Amino acid sequence: MPPLGSLSQDLDRRDFDWYADKLVEILVFAGGFSAIILILGIFFFITREGLGFVFSSLDIVEFFTSPRWRPTSELNATYGAFALMAGTASITGMAMLIAVPFSIGAAVYIAEFAGPRSRETLKVLVELLAAIPSVVWGFIGLTLMNSLIIEVFDVPVGLNILNAGLILGLMAAPIMTTIAEDALKAVPDHYREAAEAMGATKWQVTRRVVIPAAKKGLAAAILLGVGRGFGETMAVLMASGHAINIPGSIFDSVRALTATIAAELGETAVGSEHYRALFTLGIFLFTITFVINLTADIIVRGTRKR
Amino acid sequence: MSDTGGGGSLFAATARDLDNRKKQARYRGVFLGMTLLLILPVFLILAVLISRGGPILSLGFLFTYPSSGMTAGGVFPALLGTIFLVTAALVFSVPLGVAAALYLSEYAADNWLTRLINLAIINLAGVPSIVHALFGVGAFVLFFGFGTSILAASLTLAVMTLPVVIVSTRESLQAVPRAFREASWSMGATRWQTIRHIVLPNSVSGILTGVILEVSRTAGETAPIMFTGAAFFLPFLPQSVYDQTMALSLHLFVISTQVPGVPDALPYGVALLLISIVLIMNSASIALRMVLRSRKKW
Numbered sequence: 278m279p280p281l282g283s284l285s286q287d288l289d290r291r292d293f294d295w296y297a298d299k300l301v302e303i304l305v306f307a308g309g310f311s312a313i314i315l316i317l318g319i320f321f322f323i324t325r326e327g328l329g330f331v332f333s334s335l336d337i338v339e340f341f342t343s344p345r346w347r348p349t350s351e352l353n354a355t356y357g358a359f360a361l362m363a364g365t366a367s368i369t370g371m372a373m374l375i376a377v378p379f380s381i382g383a384a385v386y387i388a389e390f391a392g393p394r395s396r397e398t399l400k401v402l403v404e405l406l407a408a409i410p411s412v413v414w415g416f417i418g419l420t421l422m423n424s425l426i427i428e429v430f431d432v433p434v435g436l437n438i439l440n441a442g443l444i445l446g447l448m449a450a451p452i453m454t455t456i457a458e459d460a461l462k463a464v465p466d467h468y469r470e471a472a473e474a475m476g477a478t479k480w481q482v483t484r485r486v487v488i489p490a491a492k493k494g495l496a497a498a499i500l501l502g503v504g505r506g507f508g509e510t511m512a513v514l515m516a517s518g519h520a521i522n523i524p525g526s527i528f529d530s531v532r533a534l535t536a537t538i539a540a541e542l543g544e545t546a547v548g549s550e551h552y553r554a555l556f557t558l559g560i561f562l563f564t565i566t567f568v569i570n571l572t573a574d575i576i577v578r579g580t581r582k583r
Numbered sequence: 584m585s586d587t588g589g590g591g592s593l594f595a596a597t598a599r600d601l602d603n604r605k606k607q608a609r610y611r612g613v614f615l616g617m618t619l620l621l622i623l624p625v626f627l628i629l630a631v632l633i634s635r636g637g638p639i640l641s642l643g644f645l646f647t648y649p650s651s652g653m654t655a656g657g658v659f660p661a662l663l664g665t666i667f668l669v670t671a672a673l674v675f676s677v678p679l680g681v682a683a684a685l686y687l688s689e690y691a692a693d694n695w696l697t698r699l700i701n702l703a704i705i706n707l708a709g710v711p712s713i714v715h716a717l718f719g720v721g722a723f724v725l726f727f728g729f730g731t732s733i734l735a736a737s738l739t740l741a742v743m744t745l746p747v748v749i750v751s752t753r754e755s756l757q758a759v760p761r762a763f764r765e766a767s768w769s770m771g772a773t774r775w776q777t778i779r780h781i782v783l784p785n786s787v788s789g790i791l792t793g794v795i796l797e798v799s800r801t802a803g804e805t806a807p808i809m810f811t812g813a814a815f816f817l818p819f820l821p822q823s824v825y826d827q828t829m830a831l832s833l834h835l836f837v838i839s840t841q842v843p844g845v846p847d848a849l850p851y852g853v854a855l856l857l858i859s860i861v862l863i864m865n866s867a868s869i870a871l872r873m874v875l876r877s878r879k880k881w
Contacts, residue, residue, distance in 0.1 A: 298773035305690060308682025312703040312749070315742055319710060322721035382617030390611050401869055402622045408865040409628065409858060410803025411712075412832045416839050416854050417628055450621055478607040501709070508711025510806040515840060535713045535806075542716075542810050547725065559717040563710060570709040574702060 323563060327556030334550055335557060344523050346537070348551040356554045358561070360521045364531030367524045368513060369506035371442025372449055376502055380450040381495060384457035389483045400458075407451035411511040418444045418516025432528045436518035439527040444516050445506050453502040460494020461487055497573040504569040508562065510535040534558050632858060636851030644852060653816060653838055654845050658853060660820055664733075664828035665860075668808065669801045671737030671824065672744065677794060679741075680748025687749070688756040689778055708746035712806040715743045719811040734824040736812025740801050747797045755789025756782060788875050792868045799864035803857065805832040815841065831857050 335356070343357025387399050418440050426435035464487050472482040488495070518530025519540065538555050545552040596604070647657035683700075691697040719739030729735040759782050767777040814827040815837045821828045835857060839850040 294773050294776060298775040301775040301778075302690060305682045305686040308679055308684075309686030309691065309700050311679055312683055312700050312707060312745070315745070316703040316706050316710075318722060319707075319714065319718040319742075322726065323714065323717045326717070326721045326725075379617050379621050382614045383621050386611075386614035386618045390614060399618055399622070402625065404869065405862060405865060406622060406625050408799055408803075408861050409625070410805070410832060410861055412803065412805040412836050413628075413854050413858050416835055416850060417631075419839055420850075421628075421631060447621075447624055454621070478603045480607040480610045481603065504709050508709070508714070510711065510713040511836065515836070535711055538713045538717065539806055539809065542720070556717055556721070559714050563714050566709050566711055566714075567706055570706050571702070574705055 320563060323556050323559045327553050327560050329548075330550060330553030330557050331560075335554075340557075344521070346521055346532075348541070348545075348554055354550065356557075358534065358558060360523050361532055361534045361537055361558070363523050364517065364521075365507060365513075365533040365535070367438050367527075367531055368441045368445055368517060368533055369503060371438050371527060372445035372506045373499070373503060375443060375446030376450045376453055377499055379446075380453035380498070380502070381457055383450070383454045384461055384495075384498075385483060385488070387454070388458045388461035389479065389487060400455075403451045403454050406447070407455075409448075411448065411509060412515075414444050414448055414512040415515030418512060422516065426528075430528065434518060434528075434530060436516060437528050437530050438517070438524055441513050441517035441531075441533075442527070444512050445509055448509060448512060449502040449505040452505060453498045456498035456501060457491075457495050460491040460498060463494060464490045493576050497576045500569055500573040500576070504566050504573070507569070508535060508566055510539050514539050534562055629858070629862075632851055632855040635848060636853070636855035639848045639852035640855060645856075648818075649816065649834075652844075653842050654849070658831065658834060658856065660817060661829040661831045661834040661853075662856070663820060664813070665802055665831040667733055667821065667828055668737050668740060668812075668830055669798055671733060672740040672801050673794065673798065675738060675741035676745050676748050676797065680745050681752050681790065683745075683749045684752035684756055685778065688753050689774065689782065704746050704749055707742070708750075710743075712743065712804060715739055715807045716810055718742070719807060724811055730825065731810070731814075731827055732812050732825045733821055733828050734812070736808040736828075736830075737824075739807045739811045740804060743804065743807050744797045744801050747800055748793055751793025751796060752786075752790045755786040755793070758789060759785045788871065792871045792875070795864055795868040795871070799861045799868070802864070803832055803861050805830075805836055809833060831860075 339355065339357050341362075342359050343355060344360035344363070345355045345357040346361060347353075347355045383399075383403070387396055387403075391399060419436070422440045422443065423435035426432065426437070426440055430439075468486050468490055469482050472486045473479075477485070513533045514536035517533060517536065519532050519536055520530040521532050522529055524531050538558055541551070542555050545555065644657040645662060646659050648659055649661075650656035683704075687697065687700065691700070716739065719735055719742075723729050723735035723738045724731055727735075729738075763781050763785065764777050767781045768774075772780070808830055812827055813830040813833045815829075815833070817827060817829050831853065835850060835853045838845045838853065
């Protein structure tokens, strides 16, 4: 009988390939885990730069209610972000007014009405719409849309909520269309077949069966579109007029949270109060988009489990 | 039996059926109209950019420096800078993104950690570009001490576009049938041997479409590089990754908003160049995807 030691050696199959396999497992795990590290890193580093402001000079009430964003005032710098929030909200609202009906409509057409060939073509075109860089959209807003709005509505300035909202609506529409279409496609075909067997037309099936069954996915699509709108920077900076203003009409120029950071960060000294205030705006933006994305994810997960 | 036409046949359309059909046609028309209205701007924008910026585009425009305070001349340093930034961003994001996708597709169990990783990826994609810029400043420029440089800017871009690589790679990995893997495992291959010799060769072109898509996204980004490494104007080319660089996207922003007296055609030309690069990359990615789909063996 051979000694026990040599038997366990025979069974030991840990050759080079075994170790290579373990090594790769560790490496790819590190890759996957890096996503968590990066999202925490983003939060950590923007908080690290902004925290000094949050705890020393930030007046929470002023931040949320005062429209006076005067960080460069020599005597009495004030950091009221209310007008900036109103700017972001009004542009995003305007954008959703356009993007929600159009992208849901497009999704319904692509998912329910279009034939296989035209579906492919339309999806490709929607993808191309999504590919246009935001700085090019901003440039279009600054030039074409600006003169178009001045001419059509006979207003002195064409860089306003309407302009930025239209641009942002077109930018948010592709992702909303894609997600909404996925949600409609995820409705099982036997739902449609059952309704069609009862003599319902395609439109009746869509309205009474498919859309109600997909409503959570559609809600997630709209939420993600809102998130897009909140976070868009260059296009909004260039097309909104960038004037601190609590808007009274869609022809007023406004200033967005994102655009404020983009326009002012270059002019501040690292570590100054103004610089830290801009990072505080960043924390605010990060928190809002995080909540929006989380909510959308929870809604989508809910539909998948069903 | 009430006869509403069709000679009394049981299956003849009633007035109500006809009404429903009419409604159906009308709604179909409305939705088609909405879809087309949504897509129309792509062509309008392209048409305007080509008509106003087209005449200025030439080889000379691509290969000369801006002159007279950026009101004349070409875009050479900006074009080259965009190529540098995109290449450097790919160097960081592709290995990391492919590794993450391999983990999620080939290794990860369906547990809380995997859900957390997926949630992180979704949020990484949803973080506003200007917040990525702040992160780039706080982390790469200041904390790691890279300064405003190509290195800091491309790392920021890499973090921002990482979700694109992960999601598209994971999709093409998961398109490889499970039976392929099982056949390999049953021959005694390790997990890595299976990935290396079976999964990756069968998904590499799918991964490539995702990478091309990422190139297109990265080339157009402006906000993340504004404060991390892209400069308004530089009289010479960067010498190392620690230098700043010009970039096409920022160049368009600068000459259309910050520089007075720029002739009209110039920004249109730059916008046309930028959108051409992006759309060509996107079309290439879409075309590759279609070829792959038609060639698929399983």
